[in-house]
Amino acid sequence: MSSLVYFSSVSENTHRFVQRLGLEELGIGVHRIPVRRTDEFLRVDEPYVLMVPTYGGGNEGGAVPRRVREFLNDAHNRSFIRGVIAAGNTNFGAAYCIAGDIISAKCQVPYLYAFELLGTAEDARRVRDGLGRFWQRQSLISA
């Protein structure tokens, strides 16, 4: 089994992008990292690609949302990450989508895709197709 784990704040930007992907139709499970610390902690037991928004600023501190850092601090969760997709805004210059760079380097997984804000129809198509092929290839490698 394979899945997508994502974080989206109360602005719901990333959530809306995920909704447009229709991943369930491809047999890819979707799990959302809870927004609040008081919500139940998410534990995953299958390989996943992580999708996160980059919190915008001029520095790297706080670029990865805190709930995502907590999720990855859990060694069990971290052991299943296979790739990362980041959202951001080019207005943040060199820090554009830098959450993807940070997670990719820390977890040693490929940085699969970057998109802006809610993503375009083209972004949604490429991510959907790309994830389908990615998991197909992964299953061939592990078989």
Add this chain to the structure above:
Amino acid sequence: MSPTGTLKLIDRVTAINWNRLQDEKDLEVWDRLVGNFWLPEKVPVSNDIQSWHTLSDDEKLMTTRVFTGLTLLDTIQGTVGAVSLIPDALTPHEEAVYTNIAFMESVHAKSYSSIFSTLISTKEIDDAFAWSEANPNLQRKAEIVLEYYRGDDPLKRKVASTMLESFLFYSGFYAPMYWASRAKLTNTADLIRLIIRDEAVHGYYIGYKYQKGLAKLPQAEQDELKAYTFDLLFELYENEVEYTESLYGPLGLTEDVKKFLRYNANKALMNLGYEGLFPKDETDVNPAILAALSPNADENHDFFSGSGSSYVIGKAVETEDDDWDF
């Protein structure tokens, strides 16, 4: 019609308590804005004096006019726009964020003045301000936005404000990115990038508050506001095209700037929760401009369309976060 007109922030004076948040986004954005705080004095624009003198007269004229136009918009946003949002705020924390936004817009307006005083003679500055007061498209742009700021609909005010933050500045922002891509006026571009970064947070936040308000309305009113948003975008876009022509026409850059406009118009719509309007082949911003805006944007972060043989790992980034456990 004023759907949230009955919502009054306070009917008695209440002290702001940051330990009791009704919307956690307020504190998050406040922290982000404070963390991003800057002043123009930190950017050594005077290092651009030599570079300025390599520009032709037409190029200098375009650049000077661009900055007067931006000064006008930031003046509106600082003294009228962001301030007009304050009475509509649903929480005292939201009010506080708007006061921060209003102040930073005044910092932006002042920044252009520091660029002017460094690079341009008093006579040239006066001429450019006279031009900005006489340019019908610039005046029209200001009028359209001001009309909504003075209107009685809080959500329409947020739409107009998001359009300003996320779309209307970009006919101007193109110029310093253009110069940076040619290794000219690079310190000025650094200063403008700080402004561009701020506008992203402003547009995101005001757009988010619009969506929160919108979600409380019946579907018919939501549809009406969506139609209004797209109508306003078209009206502003048509005006922007003419404004762009008046600024960049003599240099043959109009078409290139228009792509940048449409790209940012889409982002303004996304900040308001709508999908972009202009298709991909009309928003393919010149890669040199995009790279000047974000050196990270032209890196290949599309593993999917590659052969799959290259295994791209993000470059190591030192984070300042102390709560990573590994």
